[in-house]
Amino acid sequence: xxxxxxxxxxxxxxxxxxxxxxxxxxxxxxxxxxxxxxxxxxxxxxxxxxxxxxxxxxxxxxxxxxxxxxxxxxxxxxxxxxxxxxxxxxxxxxxxxxxxxxxxxxxxxxxxxxxxxxxxxxxxxxxxxxxxxxxxxxxxxxxxxxxxxxxxxxxxxxxxxxxxxxxxxxxxxxxxxxxxxxxxxxxxxxxxxxxxxxxxxxxxxxxxxxxxxxxxxxxxxxxxxxxxxxxxxxxxxxxxxxxxxxxxxxxxxxxxxxxxxxxxxxxxxxxxxxxxxxxxxxxxxxxxxxxxxxxxxxxxxxxxxxxxxxxxxxxxxxxxxxxxxxxxxxxxxxxxxxxxxx
Numbered sequence: 430x431x432x433x434x435x436x437x438x439x440x441x442x443x444x445x446x447x448x449x450x451x452x453x454x455x456x457x458x459x460x461x462x463x464x465x466x467x468x469x470x471x472x473x474x475x476x477x478x479x480x481x482x483x484x485x486x487x488x489x490x491x492x493x494x495x496x497x498x499x500x501x502x503x504x505x506x507x508x509x510x511x512x513x514x515x516x517x518x519x520x521x522x523x524x525x526x527x528x529x530x531x532x533x534x535x536x537x538x539x540x541x542x543x544x545x546x547x548x549x550x551x552x553x554x555x556x557x558x559x560x561x562x563x564x565x566x567x568x569x570x571x572x573x574x575x576x577x578x579x580x581x582x583x584x585x586x587x588x589x590x591x592x593x594x595x596x597x598x599x600x601x602x603x604x605x606x607x608x609x610x611x612x613x614x615x616x617x618x619x620x621x622x623x624x625x626x627x628x629x630x631x632x633x634x635x636x637x638x639x640x641x642x643x644x645x646x647x648x649x650x651x652x653x654x655x656x657x658x659x660x661x662x663x664x665x666x667x668x669x670x671x672x673x674x675x676x677x678x679x680x681x682x683x684x685x686x687x688x689x690x691x692x693x694x695x696x697x698x699x700x701x702x703x704x705x706x707x708x709x710x711x712x713x714x715x716x717x718x719x720x721x722x723x724x725x726x727x728x729x730x731x732x733x734x735x736x737x738x739x740x741x742x743x744x745x746x747x748x749x750x751x752x753x754x755x756x757x758x759x760x761x762x763x764x765x766x767x768x769x770x771x
Contacts, residue, residue, distance in 0.1 A: 454492040462497070470500070477517035479503055561591075562600040569605045573627040574620070581627060585634040594638050594674060595758055598667045602631050606663070628663060635666045639673035650678035651765065652700040652735070654686040656717060656743075661708035664741065667758055668704065675762070677769075688717060692724065695735060699726045702753075702768050703735045704761075707743025718749045736768040 460467045474480030479500050481490045499520050506516035565588055572580035588597040609624045653669055655662050662684040669681045680698055682690065695703055703721050707713040722737045738753040740761065748754060753768070755761035 459492050565601050566605050573623050581630045635670045638670040649699045650680050652703045654682040654691050655684045655706045656712050659712040660684045665706045695724045700735050704738045707741045709743045713743035
């Protein structure tokens with residue numbers, strides 16, 4: 430065998446392992462894997478250089494597993510509230526990056542679309558000492574947009590543990606839910622799934638805050654109910670959880686409770702306070718509020734009547750005589766304490 434024939438038949442040497450071995454991955458595949466749009470990936474590449482390390486002339490962009498790991502790390506950091514520019518720098522400079530398969534990925538801030546620099550600039554201006562509530566809202570919103578359920582649950586639990594239920598609800602959960610709602614209104618139906626995911630995990634977090642069994646107490650329990658036709662029960666769930674932390678007995682009936690059911694619950698339990706929640710003007714019923722306020726129970730000569738608390742923006746307008754109208758969760762707890770003679 431000649432030397433030339435030997436050279437022709439010699440097997441090519443494998444390239445050094447630089448983390449790009451295996452079939453190259455397209456941008457569309459990466460987008461589906463991380464749960465973002467291809468436009469978002471191209472925008473992150475343009476802003477922060479988070480793109481394929483190798484580009485072949487005349488071919489589409491091809492991602493390696495190492496490239497994907499970098500954007501996954503970027504998503505993990507932003508979900509913790511790190512400003513995008515700082516998170517991108519840390520992801521690119523990290524010597525040992527997490528491998529693929531982590532349950533996080535990049536996603537746009539709820540306040541800006543993938544082609545806008547406004548959200549990233551605002552986040553970068555926060556600095557390391559920015560108000561913790563702002564950073565937590567931003568991290569929670571990004572995790573929700575990515576549909577990163579484990580991160581959403583972890584951030585909600587951390588917020589409650591760090592600030593307490595009332596502050597976490599008023600300063601983190603409610604503002605983030607409002608931001609998601611605004612984004613949904615602006616983008617049509619594109620963010621419906623984000624709102625549903627976030628709402629479910631907020632509800633789950635609130636229920637976990639009230640996992641202790643109802644305290645048996647000689648005092649009458651409160652009655653909590655959404656008015657007929659009202660499906661938005663999260664604020665009432667927050668009140669229920671806060672009352673549970675204070676060991677105040679209650680009966681929570683949830684969303685869209687029929688008039689007859691509310692009336693029967695009032696007669697059977699004799700509550701000191703009845704909370705009626707209405708999110709929309711279309712569900713608020715002044716006749717219902719007056720009907721419950723006029724309810725009586727007990728034997729003749731010792732009859733009782735409840736104090737009616739009207740919660741939610743649906744009750745905006747002229748006040749209903751003799752009812753309470755708290756502005757916040759903390760206000761509601763204060764007014765309930767006074768009504769119970771505490």
